Amino acid sequence: MSSANPYGSAPTHHMLSVLVQNRPGVLARVASLFARRGYNIFSLAVAPTEQVEYSRITIVVDVESAPLEQIVKQLFKLIDVVRISELDPRKSVERELMVATVKAGGTERAEIVELVNIFEGRILSVGSDAVIVSLDGSPEKLDDFTELLRQYGITESQRTGRVALPKLDTATKVAKAPNTQGKAK
Amino acid sequence: MTSKQTKAGKLGEKITGAEALIRGLEMENVDVMFGLPGGCILPAYDPLLKSSIRHILVRHEQGAGHMAEGYAHVTGRPGVAMVTSGPAATNMVTPLCDAFMDSIPMVAITGQVSTSAIGTDAFQECDTVGITRSITKHNELVMSAEDLPMAIRQAFHIATTGRPGPVLIDVPKDVLQNTMSWNWPTDDEVADSLPGYKPNTKGHTRMIKEAAQLILRSERPVLYVGGGVLKARAADALRALAELTQIPVVTTLMARGAFPDDHPLCLGMPGMHGTATAVTAMQKSDLLIALGARFDDRVTGKVNGFAPDAKIIHVDIDPAEQGKVRKPDVPIVGDCRLVIEEMVKAIQELLQGGTAQANVDPWRSRVSGWQEQFPLTYEQSEPGGPLKPQFCLEKLRDAAPEGTILVSGVGQHQMWSSQYWRFNEPYTWVNSGGLGTMGFSVPAAIGAKVGRPDKTVWAIDGDGCFQMTAQELVTASIEKIPVKIGILNNSYLGMVRQWQEMFYDERYSEVYLSPDTPNYVKWAEAMGCVGIRVDDPSEVEAAIDKANSINDRPVVVDFRVDAREIVYPMIAPGTTNDAIMLPPSQSGRKEFLK
Numbered sequence: 001m002s003s004a005n006p007y008g009s010a011p012t013h014h015m016l017s018v019l020v021q022n023r024p025g026v027l028a029r030v031a032s033l034f035a036r037r038g039y040n041i042f043s044l045a046v047a048p049t050e051q052v053e054y055s056r057i058t059i060v061v062d063v064e065s066a067p068l069e070q071i072v073k074q075l076f077k078l079i080d081v082v083r084i085s086e087l088d089p090r091k092s093v094e095r096e097l098m099v100a101t102v103k104a105g106g107t108e109r110a111e112i113v114e115l116v117n118i119f120e121g122r123i124l125s126v127g128s129d130a131v132i133v134s135l136d137g138s139p140e141k142l143d144d145f146t147e148l149l150r151q152y153g154i155t156e157s158q159r160t161g162r163v164a165l166p167k168l169d170t171a172t173k174v175a176k177a178p179n180t181q182g183k184a185k
Numbered sequence: 186m187t188s189k190q191t192k193a194g195k196l197g198e199k200i201t202g203a204e205a206l207i208r209g210l211e212m213e214n215v216d217v218m219f220g221l222p223g224g225c226i227l228p229a230y231d232p233l234l235k236s237s238i239r240h241i242l243v244r245h246e247q248g249a250g251h252m253a254e255g256y257a258h259v260t261g262r263p264g265v266a267m268v269t270s271g272p273a274a275t276n277m278v279t280p281l282c283d284a285f286m287d288s289i290p291m292v293a294i295t296g297q298v299s300t301s302a303i304g305t306d307a308f309q310e311c312d313t314v315g316i317t318r319s320i321t322k323h324n325e326l327v328m329s330a331e332d333l334p335m336a337i338r339q340a341f342h343i344a345t346t347g348r349p350g351p352v353l354i355d356v357p358k359d360v361l362q363n364t365m366s367w368n369w370p371t372d373d374e375v376a377d378s379l380p381g382y383k384p385n386t387k388g389h390t391r392m393i394k395e396a397a398q399l400i401l402r403s404e405r406p407v408l409y410v411g412g413g414v415l416k417a418r419a420a421d422a423l424r425a426l427a428e429l430t431q432i433p434v435v436t437t438l439m440a441r442g443a444f445p446d447d448h449p450l451c452l453g454m455p456g457m458h459g460t461a462t463a464v465t466a467m468q469k470s471d472l473l474i475a476l477g478a479r480f481d482d483r484v485t486g487k488v489n490g491f492a493p494d495a496k497i498i499h500v501d502i503d504p505a506e507q508g509k510v511r512k513p514d515v516p517i518v519g520d521c522r523l524v525i526e527e528m529v530k531a532i533q534e535l536l537q538g539g540t541a542q543a544n545v546d547p548w549r550s551r552v553s554g555w556q557e558q559f560p561l562t563y564e565q566s567e568p569g570g571p572l573k574p575q576f577c578l579e580k581l582r583d584a585a586p587e588g589t590i591l592v593s594g595v596g597q598h599q600m601w602s603s604q605y606w607r608f609n610e611p612y613t614w615v616n617s618g619g620l621g622t623m624g625f626s627v628p629a630a631i632g633a634k635v636g637r638p639d640k641t642v643w644a645i646d647g648d649g650c651f652q653m654t655a656q657e658l659v660t661a662s663i664e665k666i667p668v669k670i671g672i673l674n675n676s677y678l679g680m681v682r683q684w685q686e687m688f689y690d691e692r693y694s695e696v697y698l699s700p701d702t703p704n705y706v707k708w709a710e711a712m713g714c715v716g717i718r719v720d721d722p723s724e725v726e727a728a729i730d731k732a733n734s735i736n737d738r739p740v741v742v743d744f745r746v747d748a749r750e751i752v753y754p755m756i757a758p759g760t761t762n763d764a765i766m767l768p769p770s771q772s773g774r775k776e777f778l779k
Contacts, residue, residue: 021381024326029318036319073505079323079343082381 250280286619413477490761
């Protein structure tokens, strides 16, 4: 499976990789800015980076809700935001993790195990009539996997939201319209 | 600091967090602060006893916030307010939001319950940082006394640089009580602590050059001047640009005084209640040079019908203002003063290089035609008729000492103040523009007078506004701050009444206050002020003279004005600026607005 958007079409979402100072309340600042300005968050993933003083927030935003440029500029105004990179889904490596509890009684169990093997997933827990499976990969791969599992009955599932980095040999486009220069170096 | 000594104490000295807080404020050259003590902030009030900082004890925390704003408006220095936790902090919410909307540099210090009690719903606990997150430029809960000096330095740095705004520091009681070792971060340490904060002040050279070319090419240009010009202290630079290019100037509600009203190029205020000339000049313009202005809905009217033929040069220090409302043809991010100065140089270079400026004379004469046809006007009463609010303002203006600072509340009286005063100096107009905070004027006037004791400070208030914050006149009396308040008292929430008259078929709902309660003269006297009541036009001048002659206490003049008076011109909400409604005496001449 390709890790990039396999369709190569115009993206329906934008990914922002936001480097922030790792300080109390920084996620609340970002989230409340989105709420206050009426921007929609599609998914969100947060964790410290290799430098402990910084965290990286990967936000997938719905481009319908507001012009991306305005979202980026408003985010820049938060004092704790250090750098914003816009990641084009076609030029980025995206990964997401999911876990799901799937009904697996009788013969269906073997089919599910086979499916998990094909997708290179894992079985994390086995019960008398259900299994918990996990899969990491591109969001599209997770979508496909979810679709195929649905026929067996998914009783619970959780996805992490995507994390992403720019593909190698592709310059990261630091969000830098002529009017945002000077903030992120 | 070069040695191990700061002016407020020796580095490494063991002091309490409270002492460090007050020292920090002294280090930031704070000369006055406005506040009211209470439980959690109590420790900070003890070292204040031996501090050089003057503290003005307010009667309500909202008053402290607006006083800090008024002080900042007229001095350009950050206003400082200090209050306790919980209800005091929530009372600070309105001034913080007001300062945020109008880009006023302000530092608010709030007490907080002790660190161990945070999150337990302790007495007078509230999530101050959470509540004020979206209405401050930045806020910070300080969890250790050692961190206080850096928090203070960051707060003043952030509040006063870039696009100014309010910063709040929330300090738990135990942080104030704990011992720390006195330190004062250097400029470099402050900069390093804020890797994500680097406001760009110098405009892009190529963009400035492009703007200069566009300015010289345009035939119907207008300088659209906003509050950012005052924040950047760019009034002189603006005047040089206007006079070099002979381009007419409109000054928004936040920019009144940034360009002299008496100047032949000045067209007055644009927008919903702007002059017909300012509004129409923008509508017909082929180039708007927006300087520190944000295309507010009260200026643009219906956005897609605003200045339809105009190209836009937009100078603003806040990148997020570029394209927020109207896409600029030439965006320039930078400090208005620096950018305008560079723009003047670029234009001069082009002119010296042989580029000729398009002929703006036909445009100027068209604009002057509008000025002649559509001056601000109202119908004066026949003798024995009611007192007109505009008449009071004209008399007040004509009798005001040079350099008088005018402060207003929000509503009809605010629009008349902006229209009928002549603002010829910057920093002589203080009002609540963005948030539209009723009750702003009394405390803001007090703060302005504290900041500029050398100047006469008049507040024009409505009777509705006055009743919201009048108690601060007790503060003014006790602290000997001789402000003058003129209430344009029409017994109504006048602007709401105007909208109900015009847009709700004169169905007046909950706008009538009372003709005789409160008794403003008695109320003023009870608060230690001189109270004067004016019912008839013939009494106006004497009352104003008397008020101007009193300088040992506040004065309140209750002008009983005609409730039927309407603010004209007006652009109805949801319509374009072409649909301007003129005063009845001019409405027959509308075809001249072409």
